[in-house]
Amino acid sequence: MLNRHIKNAYKVLEGKELTHEEAVALINEVDGNDLLDLVSLANKVRDKFAPGIFSCSILNAKSGVCSQNCRFCAQSSHHNTGVDTYGLVTKKEAVEAAQAVYDNGVRSFGYVTSGHGYTEPNEEFLYILETLDELRERFPDMKLCVSIGILSRKTAEMLAQHHTGRYNMNLQTAPAKYAELIADTHSIEEKIQTIKWLQEFGVEICCGGIFGLGEAPADRVDMAFAIKELDVDGIPLNLLLPIKGTPLENVPTIEPAEAVKAFALCRLINPTKMIKFAAGRETTMKDYQALLMLSGINALMTGGYLTTRGRSVDEDKAFVRSLDKFSSKN
Numbered sequence: 001m002l003n004r005h006i007k008n009a010y011k012v013l014e015g016k017e018l019t020h021e022e023a024v025a026l027i028n029e030v031d032g033n034d035l036l037d038l039v040s041l042a043n044k045v046r047d048k049f050a051p052g053i054f055s056c057s058i059l060n061a062k063s064g065v066c067s068q069n070c071r072f073c074a075q076s077s078h079h080n081t082g083v084d085t086y087g088l089v090t091k092k093e094a095v096e097a098a099q100a101v102y103d104n105g106v107r108s109f110g111y112v113t114s115g116h117g118y119t120e121p122n123e124e125f126l127y128i129l130e131t132l133d134e135l136r137e138r139f140p141d142m143k144l145c146v147s148i149g150i151l152s153r154k155t156a157e158m159l160a161q162h163h164t165g166r167y168n169m170n171l172q173t174a175p176a177k178y179a180e181l182i183a184d185t186h187s188i189e190e191k192i193q194t195i196k197w198l199q200e201f202g203v204e205i206c207c208g209g210i211f212g213l214g215e216a217p218a219d220r221v222d223m224a225f226a227i228k229e230l231d232v233d234g235i236p237l238n239l240l241l242p243i244k245g246t247p248l249e250n251v252p253t254i255e256p257a258e259a260v261k262a263f264a265l266c267r268l269i270n271p272t273k274m275i276k277f278a279a280g281r282e283t284t285m286k287d288y289q290a291l292l293m294l295s296g297i298n299a300l301m302t303g304g305y306l307t308t309r310g311r312s313v314d315e316d317k318a319f320v321r322s323l324d325k326f327s328s329k330n
């Protein structure tokens, strides 16, 4: 017999919304073999409201030496992680990286830099705009996604004018827990304001977070509702890979069952959005990555992450083809 919380959640398939209280009950009380019923529902909701599987790739265009103290991040100068550090890549290097992504058939390219962000149009920011112009000229049909941190209204407008189709700014966790679990050198309010300015200028938003930071299950639900309220376009979900030298290096890896619930709830709370399984597929979930992909996910990041490697694009293409068999369109 279907668990009563899951039975109630089937209303999402009829276009009804899950309340915060119902979502918390699901994440706290569904366990054991009921979990696969939850996976099945999340997969049905994905199939109905967000079919297809999309992929994107990113370039770490500037690495390390970051002034911010994000507890999970290998690139913060507050931690001693031995990560590769380099300044902004040249336009030529960015074009070469985009070409490799393009040749692999991926049509979404993320340009990512470490650092607090750009609240003034300084020399480095203007060079990024030139790079975006060049990328647009070379790859007219590629979506340019940018992730360069906190912006001002002015720099948000300038990015929108220079071909930024989508911007990535992650809440990372429940807004109320941001200072405790993520960082206190900047605030969640600055991030939310950046998202709102970009939306004002017509830029799509990719906004997600990380599970496994030491947050409570209810915090995962809070994050999913905070993202829903921002009405973003894509939701990248990451599973923490604890990195040596960061304050989270000894945090136990999230259990696959907990990750499954968090992903499924994110889908039930955001039925129509693109939800992407980003970092942690291969490293943290290993044997469970297919199960996670069936828990409401309809996009993946391929070809490696910011500071860790992933599977090859070809391996991921074969993986996506096999997942397609779990769609009712087949």
Ligand code: SF4
Pocket (backbone or CB within 6 Å): 066, 067, 068, 069, 070, 073, 074, 075, 076, 077, 113, 114, 115, 116, 149
């Ligand atoms: S997540 Fe971004 S802002 Fe935070 S430490 Fe890493 S590079 Fe810096």
